[in-house]
Amino acid sequence: MRRQLSRSLLTPFLLLLPLLSAQAGEPLRSHYLAAPARSPVVEEYYGKTVSDPFRAMEDLDNPLVREWIREESEYSRSVLERISGRKALVQKMQEFDRRRSSKVYSLSITDNDRYFYLKQTPSDETGRLFFRDGFAGKESLLFDARHYFSQSNLEYVISAISPSDDGARVAISVSANGSENNILLVMEVASKKLLPEKIDRCRFASPSWLPDGSGFLYNRLREVKDPRQNPQYDSSTLLHMVGTDPSLDREIFSRATNPELNIRSEDIPAVTCENKSGFMFATVSNVDPRLTLYCAPTAELTAKKINWKPLLRPENDVHDFAVTDTDLYLYTAKNAPRFKVIKTSLKNPDIVHAETVVPEEREAMLTAFCLTSDALYYTQSLNGVEARMFRKERSSGKVSELPLPFRAGTIHMTAKGFRYPDLWTIIAGWSNDSRRYRYDASGRSFIKETLSSPAEYPEYKNLVVEELMIPSHDGVLVPLSVIYRKGVEKNGRNPALLYGYGAYGKSITPFFSPGLLLWADRGGVLAFPHVRGGGELGDRWHRGGMKTTKANSWKDLIACSEYLAANHYTEKGRIAINAASAGGILVGRAMTARPDLFAAVIPQVGALNPLRGEETPNGPVNVPEFGTVKNREECMALIAMDPYLNIRDQEAYPAALITTGLNDPRVIAWQPAKFAARLQLATSSTKPVLFFADDKAGHGIGNSKSKEFETLADVLSFALWQTGHPDFRLK
16 A cells, blocks of 8 residues: 655745747747646655655646646647648638538437437537438427527537437437536427426436336436545436436435445446346446446336346456347457357356357457347457458358448447347448448348438548558557558658557547548648557457556557658657547657657647546546556556656657646546646756646537537647648747
């Protein structure tokens, strides 16, 4: 355990910032900024002494901290606005947006084929809720959050939609200024009337409707009554009956109602009604992808206490499941790191002797599966970037690969469930916009049913996409996706932007982003290193970059950067690295390990002080991924992966653009703030270290369209400026 050695009173001191370069040496400013700090807080962790010079900045209510954040943000905003070429990037993104008359997303289709979705037109800043009956039905507007909350000075967005099975009612989750603090509204679809209830503190899990649509199950946070209380602790699942007072909602699954299940305070209890099987399924979740699952008949909702039957424990290594009225299908990495699907009885499960339905492949990873009334569909991916789709008939067991409309990098499948034949796919690639199709099993064909209007991007007709395998520090081959404009010479002088993540087993699969591809349009090399910690190569790939193996993540990124320089795609000093959220560890540690290699580092809303993560509201739930200070080995790994703690004094660091949202519920704003203050003090280079905190944003979820354009333009223009692009300089 840790032992505090010393702590002093809060004292402000003047932080001398080095001269920042406008372009290879021209000063941006040379004045002092007042920065809050204690004399270093020194702590001992299992015999290792750790100094934290900016611990005082963890108090975001301190006026000194707030003033420093405000001044830094205003100054950084002024610098970013002065980068020539930035405004043109925003204008080009706006022009891209106008090419499409509408963009549709968050689609949900009910059993009776009623479509609910969010739609955005060029004049919309956020999505509005629409519905139609069938794909070809007449569209009707249901709800516009911006209009409904027009008298508020907050920017509300629709964050989720949850229709009842018959489409007669819809629960609408709305949140303001990126906070993710959702309020649930309930609407009668036929009358478009909002019902009286408004349920707040609904951050986790979308509502799950009862079979008859009379109510739904939802997760709600406890009311905060003490400032020392973690607002995310001890959330619970409640039953709400439509039209009743939410204060009367009955708690049905929680740490309090089910002490025998040993639910921890930080765990998130949720219940889903699987109405076609007649069962409810309860999960106890955190960031660990391995499921803890219980079930009970839906009829037990009327019982005084529900008798939850255990189905899965983390040691079963099951990451997803689906059911029929008799069978339980499990997507598991148990003895199958590239995953397989097994089947057992729902009422009397025997996982040890379960039948293998889709076996593990030697090369490709099994990425997902869906059940319909006549088949099991599944997708495979090679190195996370080349997707294939298969159909296995439930009656005969015959397996066939389905010919796709175009070569796919990513395939997403959705279905109504085991009682219906319907299946839809969304297919996308690095240079192909996503398209949605209905699969016609009788005709063995994909029928285009894309709700978004089409758009053409002739700028990207001649993109070159290379899928490479790069040896890392230990000889392990790392997938690297490289994108550039045809005709770009490999002369070592091209600016390169690498975007990575490497956490939670999440994969960066091919996606089409006209705004991000402006990097390639400006003559740059855009690359995606699929580092360990992600899921591109399966469960072992994830475990190879988490907790005590986390160093593999940033070493993979360094190896990919060195490869691009050695093979003249770019050169050392022309490489920018960018990541968000947990990716802050990736780029922050790559920078501190190899400051000579990079021209710029851009962590957005980044986890940059993970040793202190457990002291934040969202920190304890992340322990399964990064580790805990309560375990010696994991604590040492947290210190090793901590970008803030690994900054060295008088090191020539690259330029940095460090951002946060002051309403961020996932990575608290003081983590990026501490990192920025420490980097400004330590670096001996003349390169800029900018810190920008947005007081109207959170983790990037729920941003308006304009904010998304501005944020991406900040990243691209800063990186192009620092990698030496002639069109991007300070005015």
